[in-house]
Amino acid sequence: MNLLKKLFAFYIYSSVHVALAAMSLAWVTLLELGLGVDKVVLCFVFFATISGYNFVKIYGLGKFYKERFSNWLQWIHICSLFSFIMMCYYGLHLKLQSILVMGVFAVLTFFYAIPFLRGKTRNLRQVEGLKVFIIALVWMGVCVFLPVINEDYGVTQDVLLMGIQRFTFVLVMMLPFEIRDLKYDPLNLETIPQKIGVKKTKVLGQLLLAFILVLECFKTQFSFSRMGVLGAVVFVTGMMVWLSRIEQQKYYASFWVEALPIFWLLLGLIVF
Numbered sequence: 172m173n174l175l176k177k178l179f180a181f182y183i184y185s186s187v188h189v190a191l192a193a194m195s196l197a198w199v200t201l202l203e204l205g206l207g208v209d210k211v212v213l214c215f216v217f218f219a220t221i222s223g224y225n226f227v228k229i230y231g232l233g234k235f236y237k238e239r240f241s242n243w244l245q246w247i248h249i250c251s252l253f254s255f256i257m258m259c260y261y262g263l264h265l266k267l268q269s270i271l272v273m274g275v276f277a278v279l280t281f282f283y284a285i286p287f288l289r290g291k292t293r294n295l296r297q298v299e300g301l302k303v304f305i306i307a308l309v310w311m312g313v314c315v316f317l318p319v320i321n322e323d324y325g326v327t328q329d330v331l332l333m334g335i336q337r338f339t340f341v342l343v344m345m346l347p348f349e350i351r352d353l354k355y356d357p358l359n360l361e362t363i364p365q366k367i368g369v370k371k372t373k374v375l376g377q378l379l380l381a382f383i384l385v386l387e388c389f390k391t392q393f394s395f396s397r398m399g400v401l402g403a404v405v406f407v408t409g410m411m412v413w414l415s416r417i418e419q420q421k422y423y424a425s426f427w428v429e430a431l432p433i434f435w436l437l438l439g440l441i442v443f
Contacts, residue, residue: 183425185250186228190220192429195436196314196337202439203333203397206322212269215261216313219273221254223280223309227296230284269321276312279305299361303349307341329390336383343408344431346376347415347424354417369417376412380405396442404435 182188194217201209225247262270283295283305296302315334319326349362350369356362364372384405387398411428 181246183422185247186221186224187250188426189224189429190217190254192432193217193220193310193314196310196432197318198436199432199439200315200318200333200337201322202436202443204319204322204324204330206318206324209318209322211261211264212318212321215258215265215273216317218254218258218261219313222251222258223277225251225254227280227284265317266321266323269317272312272316272320276309279309297360299359300363300366302360302362303342303345306345307338310341311338327391329392332386332390336386339379339383340408343376343379343412344428346372346412347419347428350415350417351419351424369415373413373415377409380409380412400435400438400442403438404431407431407434 194213197216198208198213201207201212228247229251262273265273279295286294286297295305311334315330315337316326318324319330324330346363349356349364350372352362353364353369356365358365363375367375384398384401387393387401408431411431415423
């Protein structure tokens, strides 16, 4: 049992779980657009997410990361190196336009962790009120526009609406983390719960989820099956946001909330 707990902790701390979530969201995009399974894109998203998240942990969170994950630091470095190599391998198999698009989001990730503002003492993560929006933007690019561009599908009205939906969904998914981190985040970060309070943050989450459902109605390729799956995902997500607390169970956000895209994918594979 102790070994299983350690393996599970490594699974979370090494960013494998969040990588599965990102890959799942990219897969949902392929499913909804009827594009089949692009293994190159999905593998790239998986390994790029591990590389990106661990890069931010190591260079963006610094001392906090090293203290919190000290027991796993060596293994996480090994996992990150392997993932970076695999990311480069699959990246070389992407189409040129896909690589260029990913370059933009790679730069965003880099400056999210590396200080370059105010005499190189602040990074994008430390800019007031910007953190969750950058994360949502990168997820949108990787999970919607990368699969679309690599499949030469074209950026249609439905794709643009899907991009807005994913951006909003990731924004909502971040709210339980923002609530949990109230006890860690400095006040100058101006996170959403810091600015409007926990209760209003939860209400905002519900309104944003309703917005996602409304956008689905404007798609030219509207489908009742997709709407049903999205409705189930929105309902579960809304419940998890509403039940969020500052004092959460250890893996409430980092496992259960981050598993929401995996839940979305499983429902999609069953229904579509």
